[in-house]
Amino acid sequence: MRSGRMKTGRLYSCAICVLLCAVLTVLAAPLSIRAAQASPTGTGATATTRAWAHDAAGVSVPSRTWYLAEGCTAQGFETWVLVQNPGAEAANVKLTYMTGKAVSAGPSFALAPSSRKTVNVSETLPDAAEVSTLVESDNPVVVERAMYGSARRWATDAAGVTEPGTDWYLAEGSTGTGFETWVLVQNPGVATANVTLTYMTDKGERAGPSFKLSPFTRKTINVADAVPGAWSVSTRVQSSSPLVVERAMYGDGRTWAHASGAVREPATAWDLAEGSTAGGNQTWVLVQNPQTQKALVELTYMTPKGPVQGQAAWLAPHSRQTFFASDVVPDAWEVSTHVKSNRPVVVERAMYGAGRQWATGAAGVTEPGTDWYLAEGSTGVGFETWVLVQNPGASTASVTLTFMTDEGMRDGLSFKLPPFTRKTLNVADTVPGAWSVSTRVRSSCPVVVERAVYGDRRSTVEELTLMKGNAFETAAYVLTSGGGSTGAPTLMVIGGVHGDEDAGYRSAEKLTRALVSKGRLVLVPRANRPAIAAHTRYLNKDLNRCFPGVAGGANEDRLAWEIMELARTSDIDLLLNLHSADQFNLLDPSALGQTIVLDDAAIVGAADKAAAQANLSIGDPVERFASLVKPIPTSATYEVYYRQGKPAYGIEACTKLGLDRECLDELLVIKAFADQLGVVVDNWDELLR
Numbered sequence: 001m002r003s004g005r006m007k008t009g010r011l012y013s014c015a016i017c018v019l020l021c022a023v024l025t026v027l028a029a030p031l032s033i034r035a036a037q038a039s040p041t042g043t044g045a046t047a048t049t050r051a052w053a054h055d056a057a058g059v060s061v062p063s064r065t066w067y068l069a070e071g072c073t074a075q076g077f078e079t080w081v082l083v084q085n086p087g088a089e090a091a092n093v094k095l096t097y098m099t100g101k102a103v104s105a106g107p108s109f110a111l112a113p114s115s116r117k118t119v120n121v122s123e124t125l126p127d128a129a130e131v132s133t134l135v136e137s138d139n140p141v142v143v144e145r146a147m148y149g150s151a152r153r154w155a156t157d158a159a160g161v162t163e164p165g166t167d168w169y170l171a172e173g174s175t176g177t178g179f180e181t182w183v184l185v186q187n188p189g190v191a192t193a194n195v196t197l198t199y200m201t202d203k204g205e206r207a208g209p210s211f212k213l214s215p216f217t218r219k220t221i222n223v224a225d226a227v228p229g230a231w232s233v234s235t236r237v238q239s240s241s242p243l244v245v246e247r248a249m250y251g252d253g254r255t256w257a258h259a260s261g262a263v264r265e266p267a268t269a270w271d272l273a274e275g276s277t278a279g280g281n282q283t284w285v286l287v288q289n290p291q292t293q294k295a296l297v298e299l300t301y302m303t304p305k306g307p308v309q310g311q312a313a314w315l316a317p318h319s320r321q322t323f324f325a326s327d328v329v330p331d332a333w334e335v336s337t338h339v340k341s342n343r344p345v346v347v348e349r350a351m352y353g354a355g356r357q358w359a360t361g362a363a364g365v366t367e368p369g370t371d372w373y374l375a376e377g378s379t380g381v382g383f384e385t386w387v388l389v390q391n392p393g394a395s396t397a398s399v400t401l402t403f404m405t406d407e408g409m410r411d412g413l414s415f416k417l418p419p420f421t422r423k424t425l426n427v428a429d430t431v432p433g434a435w436s437v438s439t440r441v442r443s444s445c446p447v448v449v450e451r452a453v454y455g456d457r458r459s460t461v462e463e464l465t466l467m468k469g470n471a472f473e474t475a476a477y478v479l480t481s482g483g484g485s486t487g488a489p490t491l492m493v494i495g496g497v498h499g500d501e502d503a504g505y506r507s508a509e510k511l512t513r514a515l516v517s518k519g520r521l522v523l524v525p526r527a528n529r530p531a532i533a534a535h536t537r538y539l540n541k542d543l544n545r546c547f548p549g550v551a552g553g554a555n556e557d558r559l560a561w562e563i564m565e566l567a568r569t570s571d572i573d574l575l576l577n578l579h580s581a582d583q584f585n586l587l588d589p590s591a592l593g594q595t596i597v598l599d600d601a602a603i604v605g606a607a608d609k610a611a612a613q614a615n616l617s618i619g620d621p622v623e624r625f626a627s628l629v630k631p632i633p634t635s636a637t638y639e640v641y642y643r644q645g646k647p648a649y650g651i652e653a654c655t656k657l658g659l660d661r662e663c664l665d666e667l668l669v670i671k672a673f674a675d676q677l678g679v680v681v682d683n684w685d686e687l688l689r
């Protein structure tokens, strides 16, 4: 693995946001229309593959201090801290990280009014197994944390906590087959804390661990250590001095995850804005009774059509119970839940979708409000963001949304929400193509607000070394889609076979940043490194006359053989070999500029098609691509085609266009072949810039 690859994906996206937004305003329009027609929590046509999801309830009171117990930047985990400034004045924000071993300063920055900023924790602390975060600001802000893992196979999100406490509740938890539940305890204070965990199952109370937690440290507790094999586990955390507590859950070999901050106080009324029981979505309502007496719990579901009476049950003291929304409201795309109890209880919601490809979880809200903030949100490529508004009251609410991006504020929709109903809004309808979006929701009467985000998996990058230890040593990259499906189409691209043809290795190098969501890319960007360094066609022998090469041979002969072997062992479906020529073929038929060169007329169809697609983006007829049948024995394409039986093409750009245009045109042709093959790259917009 090439370290850092997965962690940087979102970051450079942010940096290039300004340009990308302009491109995506055009491109995203059809996507958002499609997404809007689909159900928000459904599995129908959407803007992403929904490989992961995360959600969180809104925050109603901005604060100057925020704590985030969970965080990890090791083993491919990504941790992002999202700070929203909803105020009218700039906020000076400072992050401090606690790893258990040390306290280290994170970034400090000024956050403009009505804007949001995204912080990648790994920029300061790469490879930290446990990181808690303290966010301090001179003006009130809203803070959330998003985490991703396994090349974005799963994601979690939770709003921060504004005040440490000595008594915390976590309704959700399971240690049944395929489930992991972790409780994360952060001590942000200067005193050592004496901490005790108590678990509540459907069979009653079980003792958990007791331990001392040093100042500025955090501890992670695996619930299964004390209660293995329990399908329903709630947790209570008590401490001698104030702590911050969260819970993370993973399932089915970490194909999904969800997380939630702990709840400080049980209550007799709870609202859960998010929920869906249609299209294979599952919604579970989890109720923890921490009282010494039994509690009568009654559920009411709210759909766009109005309220439906749900389950009612007596919960034994110190126990927890799980309610399945589908038992009462099956096939409902949009469901909110109200939970009422005669004694204070703790309520969370867990959702699963697409055969548990993704999951989300969030604690309920005890007090509907008229002003809500959602720090997290993105409508960039591979992200969907939905805002869910529930009206649990008896009067119609007039609701207005405002979005805050790193380019400032944008007005969102205004609408009326009848009593006991819920509405779902696609953020991309208003702010498409924005990598960072925070939301403010204002209402004429109290409502409950949540946000759900869905997204694509990241591709993984494997780095290989050809000609190891030799002067011709060079890197190869295998980019595999997050899906990792077998039999996925594989496209191989070689650049720099000729050291004085710069566009080829630059284009191939650019492709190492591709986010592959289907299939594989095998890249050898700088095939002949010594020739590139000398900026000459070749040093000893022309590499493109050395194929199939010689195993154990010298220099270019062995290099050619290793490239052939890479193609063979990667089981490629198509090879593209990038070159440059100094004249347009259309002006001089003996020149190769702007041609797709092939060794056998039998495979000209795909080349004609690729040329036609690329030419849609090339204005001047002289600069357009044409296919050219020109067999060259001992070239890479010829030998791959005749020895391995795989289609292979040379792409010859014309140096008269200048380096940037050459690269762009080569990438247009590569994209056209990738499209034919079914290799899907999510960020062509960025690569083709």
Ligand SMILES: [Zn+2]
Pocket (backbone or CB within 6 Å): 497, 498, 501, 578, 579, 580
């Ligand atoms: Zn060449």
